[in-house]
Amino acid sequence: MQLRPEHVSLLVDDRALIVGTVSAEGVPRATRGWGTTIVPGESEFRLLLDADDETTLENLRATGAIAVTGACVRTLRSVQVKGRVRSIETPTALDLAMADRHAAMMFLAIEETDGTPCEIGHRLVPADFVVCLVDAHVLFDQTPGPAAGAHVEAGV
Amino acid sequence: MTEGTHSEPELRLRDLQMCFEGLVPAVVATADADGQPNVTYLSRVQIVDEERVALSNQFFSKTARNIAENPRAEVLLIDENTYDQFRLALRYERTERHGRVFEALRRDVDAIAALEGMQDVFKLRAADVYRVVQIERVLAAVHRRGEADVGALPEAPKGTSGASATEIAELSGRLGRCGDLDTLVSAALTGLAEVLGFEYSLLMLLDEAHDRLYTIGSHGYAAEGVGSEVELGAGVVGMAAQQCQPVRVGRLLQARKYSRSVRLSFEAGGQVAPGVEIPTPGLERAGSQLAVPAMALGRLVGVLMVESERPAAFDDADEAVLNVVASMIASAIEVDIARERSEADDGSSPMPSKDPRGAAQPTTQVRFFEVDGSVFLGTEYLIKGVAGRILWSLVNAYVREDREEFTNREIRLDPTVDLPEFRDNLESRLILLKRRLDEREAPIRIVKTGRGRLRLEVQARLQLDVAPAR
Secondary structure, X not given: OOOOHHHHOOOOOOOEEEEEEEXXXXXXXXXXXXXXXXXXXXXXXXXXXXXXXXXXXXXXXXXXXXEEEEEOXXXXXXEEEXXXXXXXXXXXXXXXXXXXXXXXXXHHHHHHHHOOOHHHHHHXXXXXXXXXXXXXXXXXXXXXXXXXXXXXXXXX | OOOOEEEOOOOOHHHHHHHHOOOOOEEEEEEOOOOOEEEEEEOOEEEEEOOEEXXXXXXXXXXXXXXXXXXXXXXXXXXXXXXXXEEXXXXXXXXXXXXXXXXXXXXXXXXXXXXXXXXXXXXXXXXXXXXXXXXXXXXXXXXXXXXXXXXXXXXXXXXXXXXXXXXXXXXXXXXXXXXXXXXXHHHHHHHHHHXXXXXXXXXXXXXXXXXXXXXXXXXXXXXXXXXXXXXXXXXXXXXXXXXXXXXXXXXXXXXXXXXXXXHHHHHHOOOOOOOOOOOOOOOOOOOEEEEEEEEEOOEEEEEEEEEEOOOOOOOHHHHHHHHHHHHHHHHHHHHHHHXXXXXXXXXXXXXXXXXXXXXXXXXXXXXXXXXXXXEEEOOXXXXXXXXXXXXXXXXXXXXXXXXXXXXXXXXXXXXXXXXXXXXXOHHHHHXXXXXXXXXXXXXXXXXXXXXXXXXXXXXXXXXXEEEOOO
């Protein structure tokens, strides 16, 4: 599926990213995402994950199934992309710069809305990253409320 | 065990208490029978016992559907003081729709719903109970990198009062020495600040129809807000009154944000009308609120609310102390009402005014709207309801009968005031009216001249107008 600009906007910049994966035995795993590079209109995007989270990476190698939820820290508007990871790669300098920018923007948004100092939030930032190439298959509205989980029409 | 995580067999749920306060939303991952994962934020996670947690379920979400197919889940929690992360591997056990766990979660959800007036549509449907299979601490990256820690961690939240029995006795003594309700309200709210450290407080009383609360006094705010009202069930105060139970929101900024987001979603679905704002008297950026019902003889008298700009400013001890103070206030109000009604009027007729009405005084227009009893002084709204009708009755007697002295008894018997026959709130309404006139620096004032007696002091020529009904 192709990602529309309004949905891309909930997955980039200062949006908080959470990631779900599953093992071959069906055991789910929750982790955080550390930035994305998405071109509107395309179906594949780059997602940064913690390189030390071996369980998540093992799950992706075993099943490839992934769910990524992006949420606006200020309004909690959210979308969830489900798809497959095509490959796991070493991040480029551009990827790492994007991760730095993502963390800085997200923790600033959190500080401004919730009052948590940026420095505290930065304790969560991983020491090393990997980048996953994700092929988006389906999109859901994940905004808290009665419509959470509703399928979002695909295509540009 | 993976790198970056640290399995600690000794870790117990109670060690993770600060992960369950709701500052940082928890994350839950599940998977369906086909191996498709789902990841979302959770509004509430709560400890059930040493081995179990409960997740709130408001919308029969994809998470709940996945659990029906595959009982395994994983929750990611953050300690809001240290920002340490923990992973809980879970296995679904059961769903509860009543009982202790459900009720505790329901109170949290109800409080969030009440913040945006959604108490009729946003409700907890179920509490899903899971057994905790494993707890992992996810080491902060700074430790894995071997670097010095960044930034100072915030202090663990502490309660506000830390009140001792001596301090509670001090406040009790102050209240016991109050001779009337007006003094009692001031002493209680001032005492909460001076003796117990609650800088911002609000006392609201239940109205005659038992469907609204009105502010009779406050402390710490720029405007006292006397006469402001909330409906039962609306906001933290309205919820405490409706349920006759304390309501505590320790992360108000986050709770409001979540509540607003849910409300927008309901509005989009046409389930609530847009544009309804519930005015909550108090701090613009309150971090915490605690409202406790003021009850006496099994009956709700009002609600005592305290708030702070600090998140998690109130703890169980504060709640207990506020309960004691609210009960003292409620009992004192009940005693005052009973005493005021039982003391016989001495029968003497109020004296007509002896002072010449100053012809040179400025004229103040008093406008009365029969439809809701609201009174305006000139173009400024003053008061409505029972208090508005009392004022209209008094100024009519002042202008038409040349009277300044009044008794509670005659006000109570005046059919235009429309007090309920059983258990009226006349004394508290008079205090509300007196405080509102003082707050507005109005040219009309009420002065208590004895038990069950008052004098109307007027520093203007009054022009009385009844506004036509629309």
